[in-house]
Amino acid sequence: MKILVCMSVVPDTTTKISFTDNNTKLNTQGVQFIINPYDELSLTRAIELTEKHGGTVTVANVGKADADAVIRKALAIGANDAIRINADPVDGQYVAEQLAHVIRSGGYDLVLTGRESIDYNGGQVCGLLGELLSWPAVNVCTRIDLENGKAIFERDIDGGRQTVTSSLPAVASAQKDLCEPRIPNMKGIMAARTKPLTVVEPVAVEFASTYRQFETPAPKQAVKLIDAANAGQLIDLLRNEAKIIA
Amino acid sequence: MTGIYAENSEGIFKKSVLEAASYASRISNGGVLAVCIGQPKDGEADKLAQYGVSKLIVVDGIPAFDSQAYTAEITKIFSANQVQHIVLANTYEGKTLAPRISVAMNASLATNVVDFPDTSNGFRIRRGVFSGKGFAIVELNKTNKVIAITPNSTELKQNPVTISIEHSQAAAHQINTEITATSKAAGKIPLTEAEVVVSAGRGMKGPENWKMVEELAELLGAATACSKPVADMDWRPHNEHVGQTGITIKPNLYIAIGISGAIQHLAGVSSSKVIVVINKDPEAPFFKAADYGIVGDAFDVLPQLIEAARASKN
The missing domain is CATH 3.40.50.620 (HUPs)
Structure with a gap:
């Protein structure tokens, strides 16, 4: 079983987001970068699957050299090797094209992504890879298992869950509840230093989109406080002042 | 076209x-x-x-x-x-x-x-x-x-x-995926489409106290949601967890009960049109993001809200 885990490097969840260069770039000053939390679930599940069924886990990232420290963390958690495609991740479509190029020559049985990255929130790469590779793609999975040469997924649907059996190769994206993310131990951290991290150059791809500008949400007006002894008044305010309920 | x-x-x-x-x-x-x-x-x-x-x-x-x-x-x-x-x-x-x-x-x-x-x-x-x-x-x-x-x-x-x-x-397709089971919570409003969401956090003290939250939600025609710690402790299903690593929602009205308002939680709900925060801690950061606030104990405030919502329905 050869599994590839696609990994984004994102600002830590506690980051206060601001922008620089005339609001065209994320202000990275003081920002800690981490493995995208959903990709970390994919990675952990991939490792669990190879522990049970044998095989290898490769992580792939589209990024520049500053991503290497975070990629090493994925190796410390337990991936066997890593590939970094040496380019800025312009958008989801660019990233997927680069990953698809690596996957085509890699002979993978299963490719995992996160449900979305917590920075660009595209949720695109799983489906894009599916179509680029002509593979089935199952999105937002809370369970990923392998049985009799097939994959069993449980995925979120609007208002519920669904179990799906899929042929391999396939691509799937991870949702919370898939597994408990693993924390690297000292042995893993030591081993990660010498595990292979291959850097490859990107293929030429037309840019489908261009990020022009960023904005932060408009600041809120001061809160209107209601006395707790007269809390029922809130319902009246919501109806007649905010006009937000019927 | x-x-x-x-x-x-x-x-x-x-x-x-x-x-x-x-x-x-x-x-x-x-x-x-x-x-x-x-x-x-x-x-x-x-x-x-x-x-x-x-x-x-x-x-x-x-x-x-x-x-x-x-x-x-x-x-x-x-x-x-x-x-x-x-x-x-x-x-x-x-x-x-x-x-x-x-x-x-x-x-x-x-x-x-x-x-x-x-x-x-x-x-x-x-x-x-x-x-x-x-x-x-x-x-x-x-x-x-x-x-x-x-x-x-x-x-x-x-x-x-x-x-x-x-x-x-449709043409004949080779079908690579087969759906073997589907479970749906009947009659529930999907969280992402709900216009009103009533959400609660650790301030509710335990899953057994969610009846009040659900009652208020029902009176307001709202979906229910929860904070991350509550989902992590299995008080509520994870598909109710809103926030940075949960679901991002933007209802017309978001009512947060007993949720302090960590930056990760705010990330998932800050686009809501009107935010109501009910918390007994006046210093809870969520009040800064709120349109209406009640500083008070959920167990004291919720029954009043339920009563007022019911009275105005009749």
Whole structure:
């Protein structure tokens, strides 16, 4: 079983987001970068699957050299090797094209992504890879298992869950509840230093989109406080002042 | 002509589909073509017509959802009708299909879109990024475009037209995925589409106290949600968890009870139109993001709210 885990490097969840260069770039000053939390679930599940069924886990990232420290963390958690495609991740479509190029020559049985990255929130790469590779793609999975040469997924649907059996190769994206993310131990951290991290150059791809500008949400007006002894008044305010309920 | 994929929820077109229709109708300069897979119930096509859909093509012959077969049929119809702009709702199904359709149609893809495009200088859309902590203005460079809009983000405006309905028989597809079980919570409002959300956190002290939360939600026609610690402790199912690593929502009204308002939680709810915070700690950071606040104990405040909501209903 050869599994590839696609990994984004994102600002830590506690980051206060601001922008620089005339609001065209994320202000990275003081920002800690981490493995995208959903990709970390994919990675952990991939490792669990190879522990049970044998095989290898490769992580792939589209990024520049500053991503290497975070990629090493994925190796410390337990991936066997890593590939970094040496380019800025312009958008989801660019990233997927680069990953698809690596996957085509890699002979993978299963490719995992996160449900979305917590920075660009595209949720695109799983489906894009599916179509680029002509593979089935199952999105937002809370369970990923392998049985009799097939994959069993449980995925979120609007208002519920669904179990799906899929042929391999396939691509799937991870949702919370898939597994408990693993924390690297000292042995893993030591081993990660010498595990292979291959850097490859990107293929030429037309840019489908261009990020022009960023904005932060408009600041809120001061809160209107209601006395707790007269809390029922809130319902009246919501109806007649905010006009937000019927 | 602009196209929409009309997600068919057991024969019903939900509000998110009507929003896609309304959006497509506003950006189109020559009618809106909707593609739906499987027969909609009687009267449902008229709902689409109210929001500007001039033609509906119903695809017959695909018994269950398979993203490859669906994509092949949808793109076949859009290509044959020279559709360049395709609008979908950013639901689980929409998010699964939008990327595939963009590849099949060589289109630029924008998901999580929260506003109508600005076409004064290229084709620019506004989309949510950094999990509710920011927005990005993105130019879509390709002639064909696939736009997945976030529910409750864009104006739903009627534009009644006459609709024609055609049927298209699906080709024989190799089906790679098989659905073996489906479980749905009956009668519940999907969190992402709910206009009112009542959410609670650790301040509720235990799962047994959620009856009050559910009662208030029912009176307000609201969906229920929760904070991350509550989902992590299994007090509530994870699909109710809103926040940076949970679901991002933007209801008209968000009522947070016993949630302090960590930055990760705010990220998932800060786009709500009106936020109400109920917390016994006056220093809770959530009050800074709130429109209305009550400093008080949930066990004291909630019964009053339930009573007031019930009284005003009668």
